Amino acid sequence: MNNNKFSNSLSKLSRLQTVNVKIGNISLGKDYPVRTQSMTNTKTSDTIQTVKQCIEIANAGADYVRITVPTIPEAENLKNIKSGLLKNNCNIPLIADIHFSPKAAEIAAKYIEKVRINPGNYIDKKISRNEYSEQEYNAELQKLEQKFTNLINICKQNNTALRIGVNHGSLSARIMLRYGDTPQGMVESAMEFLRICKKQNFNDVVISMKSSNVRVMIQAYRLLVNKMFTENMMFPLHLGVTEAGDGIDGRVKSAIGIGTLLNDGIGDTIRVSLTEPPQDEIPVAKAIVNYFEKKLTDKTKVDLPQKINFNFFEYNKNKTADIFGVGGKNKPVVIADLSDIKNLSYNDIPSTPNFADFIFTDKIIPENLFQNIKFICNYTVFNNQKNTFPYFTYNKILQSSKKSNKLNFAEITNENINQEFYKNIDKFKDCIFVLSSQKINSYLDKRAVFLKFFDKKIKNPVIVKQEYNENNLQDFIVKSAFDNGGLFIDGFGDGIFISNKNKTISKNDINKISFSILQAARVRISKTDYISCPSCGRTLFDLQTTTEKIKQVTSHLTGLKIGIMGCIVNGIGEMADADYGYVGEGKGKISLYKNKELIKR
Template sequence: MTLTTSDISQLNTRYCNSLTQYSRRQTIDVHIGDIPLGSNYPIRVQSMTTIDTMDTMGSVEQSIRMIEAGCEYVRITAPSVKEAQNLENIRKELRKRGYKTPLIADIHFTPNAAELAARLVEKVRINPGNYADKKRFEVIDYTEAGYQAELERIRERFIPLVKICKEYGTAMRIGTNHGSLSDRILSRYGDTPLGMVESALEFLRICEDLKYYNIVLSMKASNTQVMVQAYRLLVQKLDKEGFKPYPLHLGVTEAGEAEDGRIKSAVGIGTLLEDGLGDTVRVSLTEEPELEAPVAKALIDRYTNRASLQKPIAPVEASPINPFQYFRRNTLEVLNIGGHNVPRVVADYSAIENIQIEDLKGIGHFYLPLPDKWRMNDLGADFIYTGTNKISFMLPNGLKEITDYNLWKDIADKVHTFPLFTPGQYMQQSAKHGSLNFLKLTIGELTDTLLNQIKHDATLVLLIDTYNEHAMPELRRLFFTLIEEEIQSPVIIMRQFPLLTNDMLQLYAATDVGGLLIDGLGDGVMLGTALLALADKQELVKLLTRYNQTAFGILQAARTRMSKTEYISCPSCGRTLFDLQETTAMIRKRTDHLKGVKIGIMGCIVNGPGEMADADYGYVGVGKGKIALYRGQNVIKKAVPAEKAVDELIELIREDGNWLEPEALEQ
């Protein structure tokens, strides 16, 4: 059922200790070998091997690289009994070499493999969507008696594993994946966060009946909105129904590679970490697994001293928005910002003096001298903020300029340039633009008088910033104030960072901004740095280019503005039937101009039609050298030879009218 805004006051929206103060959720301890998990311990880092599990020495060597990169748990796939049996050889060799890192067996479809693995390693992960169910993509109309009979069948199949785990002291993760919900769950709850939660709780109830509590839970999805909503709802349901507070394993499935994978992971994982949720993190990148651990650690380390560094934020009794379902905040449409417009990107060029035409290439605007016209790519910024440095040439139609009010009031052309006010200027000055004005403020600058003036100004867009270490919650609290005051001015989210590496910028910005966008808060993004004193102008332009790319990446990862092709690619494992990194790069090279198209690239049928639930098209390994092509979750072509599969994929996209020929952009 879709909830309206008026329903929210009746909804129990509590899913964390505090929406304004960093406070980690308290959980029970889970014992996993010599490295326990839970709120009494640091947030743990883990990853998964990609080598064939039957390759004992290859698995050992890769595990060691992962451990030395920071992995505290190593997960290894066990798709059948023979792989489960070989876990013992891998474990013995690691122990022989002095590595005591706990091993986790990853199980799909095969209870017998899980029951064997539980006797050999420290933890097993089961997926409730396919542990005791076969997925046929059927809609089944269950009677209540029929549904209970299915639950009893699952119980009988699952109890042996629970008893083995109790006997051997083995931990278990009940890990729901959005894309592999059973037909039974989908038939009753639909393809929803609630369905994900109930899928796990069915198995959890069996564990608790048997007094087995050494359990970790996860709710993973490639759609960051669904992933965040499912974890929040899980915590709320555990509390409401009297379950123990089990630790949470955080992850975004099939996040992809490189910048896109890091941003998407941070939007989902970082949003939950901000609210004190999460006890272990796995970042799923289509890269070597030892590259995942440093990304997870960078996300986690941001919270090591958060409680001591945060500045107080006015508390809120309950969220005025529904944290379990996406609603975009209702705003006015001011020029092309807010209302039904996609979120806008503002490029901060205020530190660049004497801006030239070529400087705009970094924000997606290209001037072509021969035809004497401008071109814009898919990452073309919508506004450029120049501060006190007015641009001296005519801008392209797709780009508008913002200057500081003190400059704007004295320029001749006030029609195509828009002013940015401080709160003091805004309260005192009557000279404003007729259609669009910007007001930059922080939560500490909000007064009743200012709020009242904002409420009655239909030309105003707010540019909000924070200097609090606990940045995202303070910005969220500002949004809550606007909602409580029934102010509908659009809001551009501004974040300024010190000079950071590319990875750190992507992770921090994606967390702070993406966490708001996921909740429908924000009508645009502006990224900048407080340390713009770079002597080299070209280096500064390169830095601002990174900010522009990151801003668009965040909007895409939060599912609020699709500006490029999205690749839902799994991180590879021992089940993978082709080189995922090479294949993903090949498909990206041929299709990365297809704006808004989502392509799933899955190494095996386990991570096939289910895990790429959000994709428009799928490329799935079904055998050595054989690929299945999907439209949505429906297989269209089976057993396509790998050397022809990319061409066949493109032909499928072409048949649907979604193919565009790539254009070479002259620069």
């Protein structure tokens, strides 16, 4: 057994062979497409409105609908909601979302197709203590097994599936004391429940490992899969970045988190959690799934080093040389492609949230080279112009004499990386590589190059490049984040260079997306970071309006992290690394936090 295994293969995309789980009339697992879902934000006690919203989500194309069930009366009302849906000819499977109440879970399991429980608060309470003895720890596990087995038996009797839904922000005190607020703690929280499921011969189980921190989320899923390989089990996985936010940033975070794992073959069902109407999540989820299905058609294997010693379970920035402010300890740079603008003016240069670090103009040299703006041009028109640097293909740079004595860019692909390339590496001391790929699965192709460089200890900075031809902004967001974000999550890449042939997507939007990818991967912070939940029936205020108001007065606070939480369920946990938090505590009440400290109610 490979101790670092978390996918079938790093060289070829294929889905994990997870068990099939029947959820009402729509199954998931290795033999079925990746499923999509959203969650209602109505009060579960309001049958009419909840039924109406379930139908809206179903009509948007979702496979499942999740409903919050905070109390026993609302668990009992699920039978009325199910009945109301059937009367409207809607038989979409329902999922009850349970926190804190095992009894509500047991009731819900009798009425609907699937129950989600949170291991962090299903049995364990958030009690304040400094340690557990081994005897106390095991006693808690026995209590957990007894209570959880009751739910398993009810699920067996009613053909109800379960989701063990771990949240980074709500790990139990017992897990926190032993493992800390870590991906390892998330994994062990799930495994305790999965081992009970195996012991009880109950396999209708789905698992999730959600976090608002995309890096933590990806590491947790990979560690979980590694653990399941080790313990000879492979349950299907539900993917999602919780509290992703809205707009471009929410879509980028979700596409990086979900897309990176799908690129590993991990994932059987997904939810894109946006601070927007629930039905608006489904087109984004569908775009992610459709792009993944296209990648599955690529049956080619990418060339990899014979032995891979890279650690995919922790973040370590790959060490590169500092060449003229790129690489080394510098933040990843952004390159903007303005090569299709003939008479380039200062106003053409995208500046939101920041100016791009380099402007690519190809064979056009602007008449006025603007101060403090660095340009990249085709080597054929390079003549040592001020603040301008030449761009070569790999073959041309070996032959050309028109190089800069400061900085050169050379575009490479995986096909270029061979023994001849390694022999010539000393000729590239002042060169930044621009890594591109024409493969359907460009992510695996480019990751292979980084692994080769890591293996050979090649220190040249590398810019990640990808060109698209999209006429829809949402598709461009999804694809660019899906293809490139995971590379930065793993510590690769010293810059990003994405472009779009179709002019319907503005240069400024492409610039925003470039910076958003780097921010979501936590490698370059260029604006305020918002951790806002998607809203559900537990939400205690108008989350969308409140989020927008908070953004209007805080968007200038670059680098500040602000959490906006509809209720206390994930509350200060999910915004653990936020500088300030705004949390619903009761009807008409919110609490303000600085770090994890309550400062005002």
